[in-house]
Amino acid sequence: MSSSSIPAAPRRRRVAFAGGSIGLIVGGVVFDVAALLNVPGAARFTDGVTGEAKVTDLGTGLVLLVIAAWITVIWRRRAPLVVMAAGAVLAAVGTSYVLLLIGAVGVVRRTPGRMPLIAALTSGAALLFAAREAFTSWGAALPWYFTTRTSAPNEPVWVVMPFAFALLSLAVAAGIVLYGRVRTRADRSDERAAAEHRRADALTEQMVRQAERDRIARDMHDALAHRLSVVSLHAGALEAAASAGVSGGTGTGEIARTVREQTHAALQDMRGLIGDLRGTMGAASSAPASMKAIGALLAELRAGGAAITAHVLLESPERAAALLDTAVFRILQEALTNAIKHAPGAVVDVYVQAEPGVGARIRVTNPLAVSSGRALVPGGGNGTLGIRERASALDGTAWIGEYDHAFIVDVTLPWQERG
Numbered sequence: 544m545s546s547s548s549i550p551a552a553p554r555r556r557r558v559a560f561a562g563g564s565i566g567l568i569v570g571g572v573v574f575d576v577a578a579l580l581n582v583p584g585a586a587r588f589t590d591g592v593t594g595e596a597k598v599t600d601l602g603t604g605l606v607l608l609v610i611a612a613w614i615t616v617i618w619r620r621r622a623p624l625v626v627m628a629a630g631a632v633l634a635a636v637g638t639s640y641v642l643l644l645i646g647a648v649g650v651v652r653r654t655p656g657r658m659p660l661i662a663a664l665t666s667g668a669a670l671l672f673a674a675r676e677a678f679t680s681w682g683a684a685l686p687w688y689f690t691t692r693t694s695a696p697n698e699p700v701w702v703v704m705p706f707a708f709a710l711l712s713l714a715v716a717a718g719i720v721l722y723g724r725v726r727t728r729a730d731r732s733d734e735r736a737a738a739e740h741r742r743a744d745a746l747t748e749q750m751v752r753q754a755e756r757d758r759i760a761r762d763m764h765d766a767l768a769h770r771l772s773v774v775s776l777h778a779g780a781l782e783a784a785a786s787a788g789v790s791g792g793t794g795t796g797e798i799a800r801t802v803r804e805q806t807h808a809a810l811q812d813m814r815g816l817i818g819d820l821r822g823t824m825g826a827a828s829s830a831p832a833s834m835k836a837i838g839a840l841l842a843e844l845r846a847g848g849a850a851i852t853a854h855v856l857l858e859s860p861e862r863a864a865a866l867l868d869t870a871v872f873r874i875l876q877e878a879l880t881n882a883i884k885h886a887p888g889a890v891v892d893v894y895v896q897a898e899p900g901v902g903a904r905i906r907v908t909n910p911l912a913v914s915s916g917r918a919l920v921p922g923g924g925n926g927t928l929g930i931r932e933r934a935s936a937l938d939g940t941a942w943i944g945e946y947d948h949a950f951i952v953d954v955t956l957p958w959q960e961r962g
Contacts, residue, residue, distance in 0.1 A: 564617050567645070571613040575638040576606055580684035581676065582637040605636060612642060623649025627661075631668065637681050640665075640672050640709075644716045651720050658720070669713055673705035757932065832869045832876075834860040834897060840876060841893070849883055853893040862899050864959035870933045871895070871903050871956065877926045878907035878952040886910065886950070902939075903956040908949050930954060 579585040585602035598606070612629040619626045627646025634640040647665040651658045676682025685708075686701045834857055841853050860868065875895060882891045886909045897903040927943050930952065934941035939956035 560620075564619075567616045568613045571616065571642060572610055574641065575609040575613070575633060578638045578684045579605055581639075581682050583680050605638065608636065609633065609638060616642065616645060619645060619649045620653075623647075623653055634668050634672055637672075637675070640669050640712070643668060644712060648716055648719050648723075652723050655724070662717075665716070666713055669709040670706070673709040676705040677702040832872045834863065834868050834871050834895075836872060837875060837895060840872070840879070844879060844883070849879075850888070850890040851879070851893055852890060854895070855893070856896040856898075858898045860897060862961055863897065863903075864961050867903065867937060867956060867959045870937055871897060871905060874905050874930050874933055874952075874954050875907065877930055878905065878954075881926050881952070882907060882909040882950070898958070899960070900958055902958045905952070905954045905956075907952045911945060911948050911950055927952075 579598065579602050582602075582605060584599060585605055586598050612633050615626045615629040623646050625646075627643060627650055630640065630643030630646045634643050644665060647661050650661050676685075682701075682705060685704060686698070837855055837857070841851055841855075845851055863871075875893070879891065879893070882889070889909050892906075892908045894904070894906040930943065931941045934954050934956060937956050937959065939954060941955075942951070942953045944951065
C-alpha cells in the first residue's frame with residue numbers, strides 16, 4: 544500500500560510514534576551513557592578523584608549495551624515485556640532504571656490485570672537501585688556532575704538524593720499509567736455516547752417515518768371511506784329508483800353523475816396519497832381538508848340522501864393552525880362516514896364550533912338501530928381509532944360511544960394559532 548493511500552489520521556499517528564521512538568532512543572542513550580560513572584570501572588579520572596573522566600574498555604562495552612537496550616523501545620507497544628527486560632538489564636548493570644519504567648508502563652497499559660505485580664517489581668528495582676547508589680561504591684555519576692568530586696557520594700545529601708529521584712520517577716510512571724487509564728475510559732465513554740447517539744437518531748428517524756405512515760393511513764382511511772360511503776349511499780338511491788320502476792329522468796341521471804364524480808374524487812385522493820408514500824408530488828386531493836370545506840361536505844352528503852341537521856359556528860377559521868384546521872375537517876368527515884355506514888337512513892345531528900382562544904368542538908350524534916338493514920360499508924374500527932389519534936396529537940379529548948340510545952362522537956381540541 545502506498546503512503547498516499549493511508550488515511551491522514553493514521554499516518555499522523557505513525558509519524559508521531561516514529562518521532563517519539565527516535566527521541567526516546569537518542570535521549571535514553573545520552574542519559575545512560577552519561578550515567579556510566581555509576582558503574583565502578585566504567586570510567587577513570589585523570590587525577591584520581593576529580594578532573595576529566597575517560598571511558599574504559601568496560602565502559603565502551605556498556606555503551607554498546609546501552610544502545611542495544613534502548614533500540615528495544617521501538618516495540619514498547621507491541622512487546623513491552625521485551626523493553627522491560629532490557630531496562631532490567633540496564634538497571635542491574637547500574638546505568639539507570641528509566642528504560643525499565645518505560646517498559647513497565649507499556650506492560651500495564653497492555654495488560655491492566657498485571658498492574659499490582661508490575662508495580663511491586665518496578666518499585667522494588669528502583670528502591671534497590673537507589674540503595675546501591677547511596678550505600679555502595681556505585682552511584683558516582685550524579686554527585687560528580689554537580690560537584691566534579693567522586694568522594695561526594697559519601698556526603699548525606701547524596702545519600703538521600705537517589706531515594707528522592709526513585710520516588711519521583713515512580714510517581715511520574717504512576718501518573719502516566721493513571722492518565723492513560725482515564726483517557727482510555729474517556730475514549731470508551733465517547734464511543735458509547737456516539738453509538739447511543741446514532742441509535743437514538745435511528746430510532747427518531749424510525750419514529751418519524753412511522754408517524755408519517757400513520758398520518759397517511761389516517762388520511763387514506765378518512766378520504767376513501769368517506770368517498771365510498773357517498774358512492775354507496777347514491778348506489779342505494781339508484782337501487783331504490785330501479786325497484787320503483789324509474790328508468791330515467793333527471794333524478795337518476797343526477798345520482799349517476801354524483802356516483803361518477805365521487806369515484807373520480809376517490810381516485811384523485813388515492814393518487815395524492817400514493818404520491819405522499821413515494822415522496823413525490825402526487826396529484827392534488829379533490830377537496831381541501833379544511834374547516835372552510837365543511838359546508839361543501841354537508842351539502843354533498845345531503846345531496847346523496849343523508850338526513851343531517853347541522854349547527855356550524857366558525858369564527859375566523861383562517862387563523863387556525865394547519866394541523867387544527869385539517870383535524871377538525873377530518874374528524875367531522877370520519878364521524879359522518881361512521882354514522883352513514885352504521886345507521887343508514889337515520890337522522891344525524893352535527894354540531895361544530897371553532898373560536899380563537901377557545902378551541903374547537905365536534906359533536907356528531909346518530910340514533911342506534913334505526914334500520915334493520917345491514918351497514919352500507921363494512922367497518923373495521925379504524926375510523927374511531929383515527930379520531931382518537933388526531934385528538935391526542937393535538938392534546939385534545941375524544942369521547943366515543945353509546946349513550947341514551949344514541950351513538951356519540953364528541954371531540955374537543957385546544958386552539959392553535961396559525962404561525
